[in-house]
Amino acid sequence: MKELLRLLGIIRTYHWWMILAATLGFATIGSGIGLLMSSAYIIAKAALQLPFHELQLGIAGVRLFGLARGVLRYIERLVSHSTTFKILSGLRVWFYESLEPLAPARLLQYKSGDLLQRITKDIDSLENLYSRVIAPPLTAIMISALLWFLLGSFSPMFSITLLCFHAFAAVGIPLFTGHINRGTATKMAGIQAELQSMTIDFVQGLGDLMLFNRLDDHTEKLYRLKTDELKLQRKQALIQRLHEPLIGLLMNSAVLALLWTLTPQVSNGTIDGIYTAVIIIAVMASFEAFLPLPDATHHLETSATAGKRLFEIIDTKPAVPSPHHPERFPDVHSIKFENISFTYPQTFTPTLSSLSLQIEEGEKVAIIGPSGAGKSTITSLLLRFWEPSQGDICIGDRSIRNLDPETIRKNIGIVSQKTYLFSTSIRENLLLAKPDADDKELKNSLTFAGLSSFTTKLDQWVGQHGMKLSGGERQRMAIARMLLQDAPIIVLDEATANLDTVTEKSVIQSILGLCNKQPAKTLLVITHRLRDMAQFDKIVVLEKGCIVEQGAHHELLKKNGLYASMWSLQHRQTPPELLTDS
Numbered sequence: 001m002k003e004l005l006r007l008l009g010i011i012r013t014y015h016w017w018m019i020l021a022a023t024l025g026f027a028t029i030g031s032g033i034g035l036l037m038s039s040a041y042i043i044a045k046a047a048l049q050l051p052f053h054e055l056q057l058g059i060a061g062v063r064l065f066g067l068a069r070g071v072l073r074y075i076e077r078l079v080s081h082s083t084t085f086k087i088l089s090g091l092r093v094w095f096y097e098s099l100e101p102l103a104p105a106r107l108l109q110y111k112s113g114d115l116l117q118r119i120t121k122d123i124d125s126l127e128n129l130y131s132r133v134i135a136p137p138l139t140a141i142m143i144s145a146l147l148w149f150l151l152g153s154f155s156p157m158f159s160i161t162l163l164c165f166h167a168f169a170a171v172g173i174p175l176f177t178g179h180i181n182r183g184t185a186t187k188m189a190g191i192q193a194e195l196q197s198m199t200i201d202f203v204q205g206l207g208d209l210m211l212f213n214r215l216d217d218h219t220e221k222l223y224r225l226k227t228d229e230l231k232l233q234r235k236q237a238l239i240q241r242l243h244e245p246l247i248g249l250l251m252n253s254a255v256l257a258l259l260w261t262l263t264p265q266v267s268n269g270t271i272d273g274i275y276t277a278v279i280i281i282a283v284m285a286s287f288e289a290f291l292p293l294p295d296a297t298h299h300l301e302t303s304a305t306a307g308k309r310l311f312e313i314i315d316t317k318p319a320v321p322s323p324h325h326p327e328r329f330p331d332v333h334s335i336k337f338e339n340i341s342f343t344y345p346q347t348f349t350p351t352l353s354s355l356s357l358q359i360e361e362g363e364k365v366a367i368i369g370p371s372g373a374g375k376s377t378i379t380s381l382l383l384r385f386w387e388p389s390q391g392d393i394c395i396g397d398r399s400i401r402n403l404d405p406e407t408i409r410k411n412i413g414i415v416s417q418k419t420y421l422f423s424t425s426i427r428e429n430l431l432l433a434k435p436d437a438d439d440k441e442l443k444n445s446l447t448f449a450g451l452s453s454f455t456t457k458l459d460q461w462v463g464q465h466g467m468k469l470s471g472g473e474r475q476r477m478a479i480a481r482m483l484l485q486d487a488p489i490i491v492l493d494e495a496t497a498n499l500d501t502v503t504e505k506s507v508i509q510s511i512l513g514l515c516n517k518q519p520a521k522t523l524l525v526i527t528h529r530l531r532d533m534a535q536f537d538k539i540v541v542l543e544k545g546c547i548v549e550q551g552a553h554h555e556l557l558k559k560n561g562l563y564a565s566m567w568s569l570q571h572r573q574t575p576p577e578l579l580t581d582s
């Protein structure tokens, strides 16, 4: 219930649209009742063979209500669909806006399939919140009130009798079907999320499943989940099928009860017999408004479950708070890590411990160290993906805590270990970095990244996740993107790991050359492969989250510490033509 109230709070901006659509729904059903009442009136009068002018009122009613019903139904559909889509788009915008500050840190705990299920299906199911949960009770209340007045004009007894049946249709049947349906919406959402995750794993990991001969196990699990989903769907369908006969039963009972109270009054002449059919027909027609109510309880539970799943994400506190009044991005692009410590959530050992590092503007710094030393974590903190548990990071004279995370990311060009390419053309993937870039700029960046062969196929599809490109080509695409971004700070996190040694050398040389051009760019390179190290102003050696050595290449070699041993280990078998800087 709490979730529903929160959802109603979110969509309250559309309350006038909702009221209009419900009023139109009422007017449409009301016209239907008027049409049937007028028809019953004409038939009853005609049966008595009264003169034609006695039928005039009924004929006018049939014309008016017949026409009004069609026109109103059309307008009602138009308004209620438009209201539904307005609400749906409002909910989508709200969800995406709330999701953005949580990415990427807080979203790591969700399986991608589950997240997809929440973003698509859960929001889609809220489509029914207005049309199936809010609108039907509103319309039913208005129709019940109309009948109260109509029948009350004959006898208050009729109104009270019908009200009892309407109340039972509005509360009793939905409570009954809601009770036997309880929990299915929650179970269904869980199963569908699991199914979505497993299907994504199945498609993306098909190669590995075949390689390890686990295809049958995975298919079996998918089959079991699909069977559970079908069972639940069957149960829901059976319950839904119950609604119509139950409402029909209630309608016929109401007719019988009304006849029972009406007959004595017609017999003693209190009510003209002509109105018997009019009243009975009105009573029968009024139940049309109650037909969707039992379904509303099912959609109420589905909406509440979807709301709960969405709020579960939305209520997560962002890993990185955004400043309310961000400062301007500084003009000086030096970087300072001051006594930084950081521990990932649900882990106990700190990934970085009291790390301090000064990088001057235009300086070229390499960060090296064993796997798991915390090198990439430094980048994540700089990009404001995570918040350090201790210490501060400054760009120029400003703490990054006071800068807008979006502006920080705009000013840091990054090429990481994992390059995500969208399933579109080479051009579209490049334009991500600079939407207004012209073909010349795109081609220059591709040539710079060693992809001159791509300059003639800008509109070629790169395949799903760029699968039509080799690992090296994907990484060079990321380098081309970084170049287009033209940021004053560049971070390369194992950017050349997938390149062959000759291409790697040429790409690194080009990037170093680019950084030396005026205005000089600040360059931070995270690497395992110790190549061209003499060209870096500073090399920082990280081990277990602490800086163990830092200095220029020749200084560190002289120290004969961790750097020197890594260097000699890597260069023992390196061809002499690559050892330019030793």
Ligand SMILES: Nc1ncnc2c1ncn2[C@@H]1O[C@H](COP(=O)(O)OP(=O)(O)OP(=O)(O)O)[C@@H](O)[C@H]1O
Pocket: 108, 344, 345, 347, 351, 369, 370, 371, 372, 373, 374, 375, 376, 377, 378
């Ligand atoms: N999201 C995360 N949640 C929990 N632990 C994490 C997360 N990301 C990284 N770690 C852990 O933090 C440590 C440092 O990871 P990081 O990626 O910074 O190391 P690295 O030096 O860049 O390693 P590599 O050279 O292998 O890329 C590792 O032990 C890793 O398992």
